[in-house]
Structure formats: structure tokens, C-alpha cells
Amino acid sequence: MPIDPNAALEITAFEWVPPFAQGLVRDLRPRWACEELGLAYKVRLISALERPEWYFCDQPFGQVPFVRDGEVGVFESGATLIHIAEKANALHPVGTQERAKVFSWLLAAFNSVEPYVMELANVAVFSRKEDWAQQRRPSLVETLNGRLSRLETALGDSRWLAGDFSIADIAMITILRGLADPAILPGHAALAAYVDRGMARPAFQRALEAQLAPFPEHDPKQQKEGV
Amino acid sequence: MPIDPNAALEITAFEWVPPFAQGLVRDLRPRWACEELGLAYKVRLISALERPEWYFCDQPFGQVPFVRDGEVGVFESGATLIHIAEKANALHPVGTQERAKVFSWLLAAFNSVEPYVMELANVAVFSRKEDWAQQRRPSLVETLNGRLSRLETALGDSRWLAGDFSIADIAMITILRGLADPAILPGHAALAAYVDRGMARPAFQRALEAQLAPFPEHDPKQQKEGV
Numbered sequence: 478m479p480i481d482p483n484a485a486l487e488i489t490a491f492e493w494v495p496p497f498a499q500g501l502v503r504d505l506r507p508r509w510a511c512e513e514l515g516l517a518y519k520v521r522l523i524s525a526l527e528r529p530e531w532y533f534c535d536q537p538f539g540q541v542p543f544v545r546d547g548e549v550g551v552f553e554s555g556a557t558l559i560h561i562a563e564k565a566n567a568l569h570p571v572g573t574q575e576r577a578k579v580f581s582w583l584l585a586a587f588n589s590v591e592p593y594v595m596e597l598a599n600v601a602v603f604s605r606k607e608d609w610a611q612q613r614r615p616s617l618v619e620t621l622n623g624r625l626s627r628l629e630t631a632l633g634d635s636r637w638l639a640g641d642f643s644i645a646d647i648a649m650i651t652i653l654r655g656l657a658d659p660a661i662l663p664g665h666a667a668l669a670a671y672v673d674r675g676m677a678r679p680a681f682q683r684a685l686e687a688q689l690a691p692f693p694e695h696d697p698k699q700q701k702e703g704v
Numbered sequence: 705m706p707i708d709p710n711a712a713l714e715i716t717a718f719e720w721v722p723p724f725a726q727g728l729v730r731d732l733r734p735r736w737a738c739e740e741l742g743l744a745y746k747v748r749l750i751s752a753l754e755r756p757e758w759y760f761c762d763q764p765f766g767q768v769p770f771v772r773d774g775e776v777g778v779f780e781s782g783a784t785l786i787h788i789a790e791k792a793n794a795l796h797p798v799g800t801q802e803r804a805k806v807f808s809w810l811l812a813a814f815n816s817v818e819p820y821v822m823e824l825a826n827v828a829v830f831s832r833k834e835d836w837a838q839q840r841r842p843s844l845v846e847t848l849n850g851r852l853s854r855l856e857t858a859l860g861d862s863r864w865l866a867g868d869f870s871i872a873d874i875a876m877i878t879i880l881r882g883l884a885d886p887a888i889l890p891g892h893a894a895l896a897a898y899v900d901r902g903m904a905r906p907a908f909q910r911a912l913e914a915q916l917a918p919f920p921e922h923d924p925k926q927q928k929e930g931v
Contacts, residue, residue, distance in 0.1 A: 537858035538816055538851060551804045553811035560807070563798045571790045577778045580787070584780035584814060589765055592819035609839035616831070624765060631764035 480687055484517035486564075488557075489535070489543040490688065491525035493695035497602060501655045504542035505688050507557040509647050512680035514565035521545075522691055555587045558644040567644075575640055582638040582645035590628065591652045593621040598655065618661065625653075625665045632667060636674060650675035707914055711744035713791075715784075716762070716770040717915065718752035720922035724829060728882045731769035732915050734784040736874050739907035741792035748772075749918055782814045785871040794871075802867055809865040809872035817855065818879045820848040825882065845888065852880075852892045859898060869905075877902035 488511075490504035511518045523532055528539045536543040536552045543550065544557040551560045562568050569575035597617055604610040628649075632638060638645045653672050656662050662669050675681060693699065715738075717731035738745045750759055755766045763770040763779045770777065771784040778787045789795050796802035824844055831837040855876075859865060865872045880899050883889050889896050902908060920926065 533854065533857070537812070537854050539854075540816070549799065549801045549804045550808075552808045553815060555811035555815060556804065556807040560804055572776065574776045577776045577783065577787055580783040581777075581779045584782035585764070587811060588780060588782060588814040588818065589767070591815065592822060595819060596823060604843070607839070607843075609836040612834070612836035613840060616834075627760065627764050627766070630760070 479511045479515065479517045479683075480520065481517040482519050484519045485547055486511065486516060486518045486561075487521055487545040488518050489521045489523060489532075489545075490541050490691075492522040493692050493697065494525050499692055500685055500689060501651075502541060502688060503554040503651070505684055506554040506647055506651055507542050507544055507561055508684035508687055509651070509681055510558050510561040510644055512683045513642070513647070513678070514561060514567050516561060516565055520687075520691075522695070526697070555583060555648060558583065558647060562644045578639035579643045579645050582643075583648050586645060586648035586652050590624055590649065593617065593624060594652055594656055597621060597661075621661065622664065625661070625668060629665050629667050632671060636671075642675075642678075646675055650681075706738045706742065706744045706910075707747065708744040709746050711746045712774055713738065713743060713745045713788075714748055714772040715745050716748045716750060716759075716772075717768050717918075719749035720919050720924065721752050726919055727912055727916060728878075729768060729915060730781040730878070732911055733781040733874055733878055734769050734771055734788055735911035735914055736878070736908055737785050737788040737871055739910045740869070740874070740905070741788060741794050743788060743792055747914075747918075749922070753924070782810060782875060785810065785874060789871045805866035806870045806872050809870075810875050813872065813875035813879050817851055817876065820844065820851060821879055821883055824848060824888075848888065849891065852888070852895060856892050856894045859894060863898075863901060869902075873902055877908075 488504055488507050490508075491502055494502055508518070510516075523529060523541070525541075532543075533539050535545075535550060540552070542554055542557055543552050544560060545551075546560065546564070549560070551557050559568075568579065597614075600610040600614050600617060637643065638649060650672050653662060653668060654676065662672065715731050715734050717735075718729055721729055735745070737743075750756060750768070752768075759770075760766050762772075762777060767779070769781055769784055770779050771787060772778075773787065773791070776787070778784050786795075795806065824841075827837040827841050827844060864870065865876060877899050880889060880895060881903065889899065
């Protein structure tokens with residue numbers, strides 16, 4: 478399925494983002510989870526360039542995604558993944574090692590890997606013209622490579638991080654995929670293969686297409702030109 | 705209670721860390737949660753300076769805490785908080801707004817606030833002698849202050865982030881407390897009061913004392929001097 482205007486679950490996403498961010502915005506994560514788990518969702522689009530002030534009542538930092546599911550509102554993509562997995566009854570029972578692994582890797586993705594990926598995006602894209610960014614880059618890449626080597630060792634010969642494919646993989650793969658510097662991931666062949674494996678899943682492809690779909694008609698350049 | 709050598713739940717912590725990190729190591733989080741929820745725990749100490757290679761099988765990045773609870777192993781402090789709250793049956797039922805708020809703020813603490821606090825610690829402490837660190841500092845402080853202002857607005861007049869005191873507060877308060885630059889938190893009076901409120905809880909004080917307790921006898925300087 479899953480985009481359905483009558484769905485209970487609504488994902489807030491951006492109507493358009495600049496080309497370098499297209500396909501990388503974090504609403505990809507709950508979209509992918511819904512696609513994997515067969516949960517229908519609808520979409521609410523907001524402007525990334527002029528975030529409406531009312532949106533900060535839903536999402537305190539103005540980020541996407543925000544998920545509304547009936548009376549329940551959830552922000553932070555990691556929390557939306559937990560909500561969706563629980564709604565679909567796709568988590569192992571409380572107190573099991575399988576569940577603990579999913580949560581451990583989910584949090585590792587968001588707290589031990591993504592912070593360095595985000596700062597690398599800052600250094601390589603947003604702040605690339607600053608002197609400090611070029612100076613900071615080597616030590617940041619070194620730290621990130623160290624983390625990725627440890628991650629590669631932990632993954633070993635496994636296909637996924639925590640047994641069967643899980644929300645932890647959705648988190649980690651969308652993070653690794655966002656690595657701004659293309660020279661980094663190829664240095665970790667097993668992780669590159671892991672990311673490819675995730676991106677080959679039909680649910681990922683559907684989620685990606687759904688994120689990209691509204692961008693052309695909301696492209697500010699096209700709108701100016703009246704195209 | 706809760707330190708009990710016969711407890712099922714074991715928290716791995718460092719036997720000693722340098723003074724600037726004492727009281728700020730992340731095993732404080734599961735210790736605090738156990739104290740709040742009345743769960744007994746025991747402690748396994750490892751060296752922070754020479755992390756044993758076997759430990760990376762438990763914790764892929766060599767960080768603390770790691771929690772062992774019978775057959776279950778959990779890493780990442782955020783995941784240990786979830787495990788402990790679930791063990792104590794201290795989370796609201798699946799599908800409720802209360803539960804969604806706890807998870808939203810827990811993930812916000814680890815992914816939208818702590819990354820900037822960690823990088824500020826890097827800039828202000830670990831890399832303070834690097835030219836780039838001094839140049840990076842103003843924009844980093846600006847970003848962090850922006851996040852803190854939004855957080856302050858979201859907290860409003862509430863005592864805690866998600867209704868009753870929860871693991872989300874344990875995460876956020878231990879993060880805000882770790883702000884390396886003392887000039888930052890006082891600029892957000894409501895957050896400073898929130899942190900003080902958390903640190904005034906007896907469970908926090910017990911957890912802090914328990915973290916600090918083993919440091920003197922494992923201080924490398926004292927050991928060299930045979931004190």
C-alpha cells in the first residue's frame with residue numbers, strides 16, 4: 478500500500494528541499510517502516526524554507542518527521558520508528574535479548590553514529606567555506622572511521638544488526654547512506670554492502686519515491702518561472 | 705537500596721576517569737533509573753584508560769554503560785533506560801500519548817541535544833588547543849542555544865518533559881548537566897531550574913555518589929605513589 482489519504486497515521490514531511498537533501502530527509506524513516514510493516518499512512522507537507530510557527534507546537538525543534546496517529550503525536554524519527562513498530566506489533570516481547578538488541582542498535586545509530594555524520598555534513602556542505610571546517614575535517618573523519626570499523630566488526634557476517642531486519646536497520650542504513658563524503662563508506666566494504674542490501678528492499682524504494690514525489694511541483698525555482 | 709552484589713542487573717562502569725569527567729560518565733543514567741525505580745543493581749568496573757578488548761564484544765564502541773540482566777545484554781545508555789523502565793513496568797501502555805512523549809523526548813535528548821553538547825565538550829576540552837576549535841565555537845554555541853531555547857519553550861511551566869518524572873528527564877538532565885561551558889545553561893533560567901530540580905532528587909544523589917565511590921582507590925596517581 479501504504480499512502481492512503483484516509484489512513485489514521487499521518488507523517489509530516491517537507492514539500493521541497495534543496496537537491497543535496499532530496500532523498501535524505503528523515504521522514505524517509507517512518508515511511509520506510511510503514512512500508513515494511515504494511516501500515517497505511519497519509520502525508521502532511523510543510524515548507525522547509527519557512528517553517529510555520531504553529532508547527533513548533535507539534536515538533537519542538539521544527540524538524541521533520543512528526544507523526545500524528547489519532548490522539549497520539551510523536552516526534553524524533555527514532556521515536557516514530559518505535560511507535561510504528563509497536564503499532565504493528567513488530568517488536569519482540571519485553572525482557573528478551575532480541576528486543577534489547579533492537580533498542581541498543583537503534584540508540585547507537587542515533588547517538589553513537591549519526592552525530593558524527595551530521596557534523597561531517599556540516600563540515601562538508603553547510604560550513605564548507607569556513608576555515609575551521611577544513612581544519613576540523615581530518616579528526617572528524619578519523620573518529621567516524623573508527624566508529625564505522627567497530628560497527629563493521631559488530632555486524633560481522635550478519636545481514637542485519639539485530640537478527641531479522643528491524644527498525645534499527647532503518648535507522649542505521651538511512652544514517653550511513655547520508656554520509657556526505659563518498660570516500661568514507663567505500664572504505665568499509667561490509668557496511669557499504671549492508672547499506673546496498675537495505676536500499677534494495679522494495680519497501681525502501683517505495684518510501685524513497687514517496688518522499689521525492691512532491692518536490693518537483695514545490696520547487697521554488699519552477700514556481701517562480703510559472704512552470 | 706540499590707547496589708547489591710547479588711542483583712540480577714549488572715551495570716558496567718569505569719573504575720576511574722579524569723577529574724573533569726567524574727560525575728558525568730554515562731553509567732550515571734542507568735544507576736539513576738535503578739534508584740528511582742527501586743531496582744537493585746551490581747557493578748562491574750573496567751579501565752577507561754585501557755579498555756579490555758573483550759569488552760568490545762559486549763559494547764561495540766567500548767563505551768559505558770553496558771547492562772547485563774540475566775540472558776539480556778543492553779548497550780547505549782538510552783537503551784539501558786528503556787530496558788530498566790520496562791523491567792520496572794514504569795512505562796505507559798503501548799499506543800498512549802504518555803508513552804509517545806517519553807520516547808519522543810528520550811530520542812530528542814540523544815539525537816537533537818546531546819550531539820551539540822558532545823561537540824562543545826570536544827571544542828572546549830578535548831580539542832581546545834586546536835585553532836579550528838576556537839573558530840568553531842561561536843556557531844556551535846549559537847546552534848546549541850537555539851535548541852535550548854526551543855526546549856525551554858516546550859518545557860514551559862511543566863516540572864518534567866513528559867508528564868511525571870521519566871527516563872526522558874534522566875536523559876535530558878544528565879545531558880544538560882554536562883554542558884562544558886558554564887556560561888550556557890545560566891542563559892536559560894527555566895532549564896537551569898529544571899536541571900537543579902532533577903539533581904535534587906535523592907535517587908540522583910545516590911547514583912552520583914555510587915559513580916564517584918570507586919574513583920579514589922583507582923586513581924592512577926595515587927596508585928603510583930602507593931597511597
